[in-house]
Amino acid sequence: MTILLTGSSRGIGAAIHGALTDAGASVIGHGTVSGIPADFADPAAPTALWNAALEQAGGAIDVLINNAGVFEASPLGNDDWTVQWERTMRINLTASAELCRLAVLHWQARGVGGRIVNIASRAAYRGDSPAHWHYAASKAGMVAMTKTIARGYARQGILAFAVCPGFTMTGMAEDYLSSRGGDALLADIPLGRVAAPEEVAAAAKFLALEAPASMTGSVIDVNGASYVR
Numbered sequence: 025m026t027i028l029l030t031g032s033s034r035g036i037g038a039a040i041h042g043a044l045t046d047a048g049a050s051v052i053g054h055g056t057v058s059g060i061p062a063d064f065a066d067p068a069a070p071t072a073l074w075n076a077a078l079e080q081a082g083g084a085i086d087v088l089i090n091n092a093g094v095f096e097a098s099p100l101g102n103d104d105w106t107v108q109w110e111r112t113m114r115i116n117l118t119a120s121a122e123l124c125r126l127a128v129l130h131w132q133a134r135g136v137g138g139r140i141v142n143i144a145s146r147a148a149y150r151g152d153s154p155a156h157w158h159y160a161a162s163k164a165g166m167v168a169m170t171k172t173i174a175r176g177y178a179r180q181g182i183l184a185f186a187v188c189p190g191f192t193m194t195g196m197a198e199d200y201l202s203s204r205g206g207d208a209l210l211a212d213i214p215l216g217r218v219a220a221p222e223e224v225a226a227a228a229k230f231l232a233l234e235a236p237a238s239m240t241g242s243v244i245d246v247n248g249a250s251y252v253r
Contacts, residue, residue, distance in 0.1 A: 137181020
């Protein structure tokens, strides 16, 4: 089982990498620390990453996990608001879409099934702060894309799933919690704490390796009941 995992250097990505490796999977990471470097702000990067990973894998990738993303504030008054919108969309959604497309075409050409796991966010359903329109929109797009892939290719054995974490104790989440008054935000989480990266990784590992085919199209929430659907 060979898995391409984007954003594997830290936080949720590093936890997913560890969980998959412990389960015996062969993981090709993406990142400056853990694998093949690729800057998704560059439109050429997703294809370059896919081709490099495919070569490293010996011509066959079985699972794609899109985890790479940015969470950067962009208040409405910013002069570069549109530039930041497009940057977030490019990195969080368009790069993931391009990799999904390449994966589906790869499996179709080989006549085999495969799995896609997209790491989205609670923000896809609940929204986010006024400075994060772009982030919420990118993650909502990722969920819609996942469902579309699931419906379109299930008969070919190509399965797609999404995970929607709430706040997760990564460096990114810590900065956001502190900037927004951490205690007040924690009070909105019935569990009383944010998720650990390992908890999100457990969900991603299950979907990548174990989930039954009939679960295709599913979205798994990992948010301490801070948003329930």
